[in-house]
Amino acid sequence: MPGTSAIDHRAMDHLMRWFDMHQRRMPWRGESDPYRIWISEVMLQQTQVATVVPYYQKWMRRFPTIHSLAESNTESVMELWQGLGYYSRAGNLLLGARYICDQHQGHFPQTRQEALRIPGVGEYIAGAVLSIAFNYPEPAVDGNVIRVLSRLRAISESSPSRIRRAVADIVGLSYWEFEPRWVNQAWMELGALQCIPHPACTPCPFATVCMAFSTGKVAEYPLGKKKKTLPLKRGIIYIVRRDNRILMVKRPAAGLLANLWELPNVFDDDQDPSSFLERHNLTPLSVSYGTVRHAYSHFKLTCEVRAAELSGPWQSDRWVDHRWMSNTMLAAVGKPKLHIMALRKSGF
DNA sequence: AATTCGGGGAC
DNA sequence: GTCCCAGAATT
Structure with a gap:
């Protein structure tokens, strides 16, 4: 297998220009308060932006600070979360707020290792908060980024964990002088708006350098997906x-x-x-x-x-x-x- | 590595 | 109807 190589600077310049032109407005976009980024990322887990927006706004009116959340209770949190799904996320947010207030004086930790100890925070959310809130060069690899980079580099690893590692390595070599918080969001936004499951590739800023596009195999990536019939x-x-x-x-x-x-x-x-x-x-x-x-x-x-x-x-x-x-x-x-x-x- | 966790948008 | 969404915890 070819070793991981960086996204070249000219390609990143195209991506960031594309992002400046096309990025969507979101209630949490541009915020640097780690509490607000954390809440938005947990809500966005397996959930589309349009669905999250009204829940995020209600949440922030009710729990404007991490301390107000930590002092709340399960019933209040579940009432606000009704209809959003994956309800353990809400319980983990309450546990996480109490953990951060008890162990970190209410300040979201600034290392990946510490962030991963928070209930409900995994590799993606740790990277998202560290990069978006603190601007650290930490990859945030979600389903969008997996799809974008596995097409761009025609990543042939068959297991999801290896694909994710390969993608994270490439993203980590894509920051150059650009701000990590915007690079990570640009990769995700490209996957959400342009490099979608069944894309029209002509307007894509990476069409000329995308390995999946050049071989006509865009629809085959990412590899390793399995479909299940629900009982x-x-x-x-x-x-x-x-x-x-x-x-x-x-x-x-x-x-x-x-x-x-x-x-x-x-x-x-x-x-x-x-x-x-x-x-x-x-x-x-x-x-x-x-x-x-x-x-x-x-x-x-x-x-x-x-x-x-x-x-x-x-x-x-x-x-x-x-x-x-x-x-x-x-x-x-x-x-x-x-x-x-x-x-x-x-x-x- | 495979399962278990909701609900809805887009097609 | 199907696919998939800014994934994490558990086994």
């Missing part, structure tokens, strides 16, 4: 009403939909679906509200929405808490998308 699951969601309130249960702090409040429910592939009603003192009623469907990251789910009543005290080893919620209370807790749809169908 199908079925379940039942129960609407349990009492006066003007509805029974909601709280999920554990880890795993799927961590810390969210949801309606009592059971999947067909649960350990013991047949005894679910009995163990929870639930009696099904004949009322049915139809069906809701949703695709999660690794399975698809179809649920019937049925009415039920409680014939004894609520008891469960599956949920960590329960509450009879009014409409007002319901609006103030984080809920999964599927259960928002089920609540709407039930008319509550």
